[in-house]
Amino acid sequence: MNEFEKAKEAYEQIPIPEELEERVQAGIRQGREARRSAKRQRSWKRSVGAVAACFVVMVGMLNVSPTVAAAAADVPVLGGLFQVLTVRSFIDETEDRTLEVKQPGVTGGELAEQVNAEIQERVDAKIAEGEQLIAEYKEAYFATGGTEEEWAQHNNKVTVTYEVKSQTDETVSFVVESAVSFAAAYQEQTYYNLDLENDRELTLQDVLGENWVETCNESIRAQMDAAEDPSVYFAPDAGGFTTVDESTQFYLDEAGNVVVVFPPYTVANGAMGTVEFEITK
Known part of the structure; x- marks a missing residue:
């Protein structure tokens, strides 16, 4: 059993603290500082403790919430500390449309907070825009002779998803994509390129x-x-x-x-x- 597996096994015996959120944030900050210090002063072997600390934080979140565990199943780990993960995932259906959303978020410092706020704003705007477009389309459809039965055959969908394009210890590139199924002009892609080492956009x-x-x-x-x-x-x-x-x-x-x-x-x-x-x- 290697050191990483030992750290995992030891953690799994620890009860989940009530003040999880506070400890999550503290663990991320502590792990990040440990990583920077290790890169400047220590060899790779001596940085195992920082990586294990980050692992403890993430596993704690997964143990507490099955929803988080499912969403984070394919989380790419960046430099052992940064992650791009799904923070909101749902499908909502009505008789007129389907919303299918898979929204990303980034863990980290001030840059991550800014990026996450922008993503949240964009996703909410695209959902509202898509629903408005479908409502206008429905009104025009019936105004030109369409029937309820014919309308029921339409598969109107608003989707938001993301894709990680590349990741290293220093950088990550990912894209947030949104689309309305029947309107090519309402497809949008927004790219994010983050310098993880310096906590800024590339x-x-x-x-x-x-x-x-x-x-x-x-x-x-x-x-x-x-x-x-x-x-x-x-x-x-x-x-x-x-x-x-x-x-x-x-x-x-x-x-x-x-x-x-x-x-x-x-x-x-x-x-x-x-x-x-x-x-x-």
């Missing part, structure tokens, strides 16, 4: 350096020109791609490369859907 300049604009633009134009059918991309004078900027969305793939992302209809015809360009240094 930028294209952080990853690609001072010449990040030129690097991205040259690569994107070259990939467009080399496409099997370059005509699928809009010309610059017709509203197509001109340049990246600070608002351009991206994520880091498993190889650590930047992947620049453009929503449907922005740089190419709608049949292309979301358009991605991998930028290699």
Whole structure:
């Protein structure tokens, strides 16, 4: 039995404290400080205690709540301390629509709090927007001769989910996706790229350096020109791609490369859907 398994077995014999929430937060803070100190001063073996402390915190949460345990079944652990996990997951059905939500959250410091607040706001807004869109669609459907029986055959769905694109000890990239089943224009993707070591968001300049604009633009134009059918991309004078900027969305793939992302209809015809360009240094 290795040290990690011993730590787990020892913890499982400890009764769950009533003041769990306070201890969870304290454990996260303590584990994070231990990790930073271990990286500066100690070898990997001496950092086992910090990893085990984080494990204790997470297992405690899973023991207390079966709901949390189910939601966190596939939690990716980042650097032994940070996690991206499902904080809200539900399906709600009415005669008019289905809501299917799987909302992520990030554990950590001030950056995590900011990201989680933004995600919460976005998810709530997309749910409300989707329900409003379905209500308007229903009204228009009946106004143009639709029947109750025909309406009952519609599968109107509002979905929110997420996907972790890459993770290392230093960074994590994930995307929150929302969509209304019958309206392609109401699909949205929001990407988050977090610098876990420095507790801040990553930028294209952080990853690609001072010449990040030129690097991205040259690569994107070259990939467009080399496409099997370059005509699928809009010309610059017709509203197509001109340049990246600070608002351009991206994520880091498993190889650590930047992947620049453009929503449907922005740089190419709608049949292309979301358009991605991998930028290699």
